[in-house]
Amino acid sequence: MTHINVLDPGASPLDYYGFELRRHREAAGLTQRQLGDIVNYTGSLVGQIETARKVPTPEFSERVDAALGTGGLLSRLVDLVMRSQVPAWFQQVAELEARAVEICTFQTHMVHGLLQTDAYVRAVLGTLDPTDLDDRTAVRLARQRIFEKEKPPVFWAVLSEGALHQEIGGRQTMHGQLDHLLALETNPRINVQVLPYSVGAHPGLTGAFTLFRFTKDPAILYTERYGSGHPTANPESVSDCSLRYDHLRAAALSLKDSAELIRRVMEERYGEQRDTDDKPVA
Known part of the structure; x- marks a missing residue:
């Protein structure tokens, strides 16, 4: 266990965050429990973050x-x-x-x-490895x-229809995930298109990929x-996948x-099921 008196703020961003949190808390004359009460978290959690044991x-x-x-110091550090x-x-x-x-x-x-939604993230990350799931989920979310920046990126996502049907985390999780995709419909900077099964053979059969473009x-x-991940700036590879x-x-x-397809799958596949007496069932 890391002892707070030997916490090295230069060891990592997490250690530096904990160091600054403790410094500002003590400057305000508050105990961990008192600060926790003010911000509606436990004093134990405050202590774990101060000692770099919690993200x-x-x-x-x-x-x-x-x-x-603090003038937004911790909010800047958390990224x-x-x-x-x-x-x-x-x-x-x-x-x-x-x-x-x-x-x-x-x-x-x-x-x-x-x-991804919180529940969807947990289902994905928890497969085979449920350790530190809270922290790992928070990190992914x-x-x-980046979508909250003053100038967020334009995001285009083409999803195979199979992504809508692959039941990750159960029906309730999938309903929430597809509903989240629908909620993004009004955001002109986040665009979601579905590649339907009816397309048949297509240029993406070799697998998923992402293109990043910069100013x-x-x-x-x-x-x-x-x-493992494989980023490359090789012009031929970038050009090939850009065309794809x-x-x-x-x-x-x-x-x-x-x-419309997302909504239909959400309602028909993951909507509330009913028994023969028209009563909702789990």
């Missing part, structure tokens, strides 16, 4: 900033903390997401992480804060395998028709 959330950071009058907590092989991709002006992704069997830097292609993406987007349903 802070954006909500926690905002509440503590307001309570301690750095979250990016440092993603798996080592994914950290470069998290940086790409944060810098990109446009992100184009094709997904074959599940919803992209930037569009924090990536979605000045070359575009990056990202592909992924078990426990154009064809996938052209073959996919329109934004409106995609939303």
